[in-house]
Amino acid sequence: MVCWPTGRLLSTAARLVEHAWVEALDPLGLTHAGMVALHLLGSGPLSQTELAHAARVQTQTMSRTLERLEREGYVVRTRDKHDARRHSVVRTDAGAAVWQKSRTLEADLFPELENADALRDALLTIISASSARRW
Amino acid sequence: MVCWPTGRLLSTAARLVEHAWVEALDPLGLTHAGMVALHLLGSGPLSQTELAHAARVQTQTMSRTLERLEREGYVVRTRDKHDARRHSVVRTDAGAAVWQKSRTLEADLFPELENADALRDALLTIISASSARRW
DNA sequence: GTCAACTAATCAGCTAGCTGATCAATAGGA
DNA sequence: TCCTATTGATCAGCTAGCTGATTAGTTGAC
Numbered sequence: 517m518v519c520w521p522t523g524r525l526l527s528t529a530a531r532l533v534e535h536a537w538v539e540a541l542d543p544l545g546l547t548h549a550g551m552v553a554l555h556l557l558g559s560g561p562l563s564q565t566e567l568a569h570a571a572r573v574q575t576q577t578m579s580r581t582l583e584r585l586e587r588e589g590y591v592v593r594t595r596d597k598h599d600a601r602r603h604s605v606v607r608t609d610a611g612a613a614v615w616q617k618s619r620t621l622e623a624d625l626f627p628e629l630e631n632a633d634a635l636r637d638a639l640l641t642i643i644s645a646s647s648a649r650r651w
Numbered sequence: 652m653v654c655w656p657t658g659r660l661l662s663t664a665a666r667l668v669e670h671a672w673v674e675a676l677d678p679l680g681l682t683h684a685g686m687v688a689l690h691l692l693g694s695g696p697l698s699q700t701e702l703a704h705a706a707r708v709q710t711q712t713m714s715r716t717l718e719r720l721e722r723e724g725y726v727v728r729t730r731d732k733h734d735a736r737r738h739s740v741v742r743t744d745a746g747a748a749v750w751q752k753s754r755t756l757e758a759d760l761f762p763e764l765e766n767a768d769a770l771r772d773a774l775l776t777i778i779s780a781s782s783a784r785r786w
Numbered sequence: 787g788t789c790a791a792c793t794a795a796t797c798a799g800c801t802a803g804c805t806g807a808t809c810a811a812t813a814g815g816a
Numbered sequence: 817t818c819c820t821a822t823t824g825a826t827c828a829g830c831t832a833g834c835t836g837a838t839t840a841g842t843t844g845a846c
Binding site for chain 3 (some may be wrong): 545574599601
Binding site (some may be wrong): 522523524525526527529530531533534535536537546552572575622625627629630632635637638639642645647 | 657671762772
């Protein structure tokens with residue numbers, strides 16, 4: 517596996533880490549995608565398009581994620597007064613609470629790394645390089 | 652985004668890179684998952700369980716990937732003589748050819764990085780740490 | 787030899803990505 | 817004003833992961 521291409525290592529590592537997340541979040545009735553949305557809503561209401569953009573995801577994907585969050589009571593969607601096309605998405609108190617709980621998991625889940633800074637650097641470079649066209 | 656947790660950066664980077672792969676592989680009638688399988692079959696026939704294990708994936712997932720590869724003619728599955736439960740999966744000539752074509756894409760797709768070695772190191776550490784229990 | 791336990795593969799059903807198409811509401815130009 | 821283009825959200829349908837359950841074939845103990 518040492519000779520696998522870097523892109524494949526990246527996918528594999530991400531999948532395994534996300535698997536750990538799923539297990540940890542399940543008892544909270546939350547998914548990783550939902551957690552991202554709750555995080556982004558921390559600084560105030562957003563439209564679905566804004567949320568999708570911030571999460572680097574398609575609006576269709578965000579739509580479903582929010583549908584689930586709303587079903588769980590972690591989020592409320594209301595029509596915008598000034599633009600009836602837009603949904604104003606607000607994090608509920610329950611949503612804020614569950615997000616706080618989930619925050620503490622991060623440190624426990626992610627393995628300790630010597631070169632964590634180099635990793636973050638590289639990931640940010642990759643993200644900005646490959647998202648240049650879409651976002 | 653600079654203050655996102657590392658796990659989220661990892662997922663996002665992987666998703667964006669994989670998106671580039673999908674676009675590049677589509678004309679070949681190949682997916683990223685299929686490419687992994689074709690790669691692993693390069694050194695000879697394997698059973699589906701062995702393939703799944705090597706790709707760090709569930710056997711159910713590999714089953715579907717191979718179904719698609721077989722449909723495209725890149726792979727042939729035959730019942731094992733000695734153990735009729737097993738499928739012996741063989742890469743066809745077409746499969747070998749398409750894999751060769753796809754190999755050259757990797758260099759073009761993946762962004763140049765200064766600290767590529769540190770990245771690979773970190774990813775391998777993450778993979779071995781979080782796959783310890785499953786593989 | 788028979789029955790139980792295990793193993794390889796698949797089926798059913800879920801979430802998360804994606805594309806392409808659709809619908810309703812808004813904005814803007816003739 | 818009206819008609820078109822744009823925009824926000826959703827629907828339909830695809831692949832790739834996953835879990836849990838099922839089926840068929842092997843193995844092993846009695």
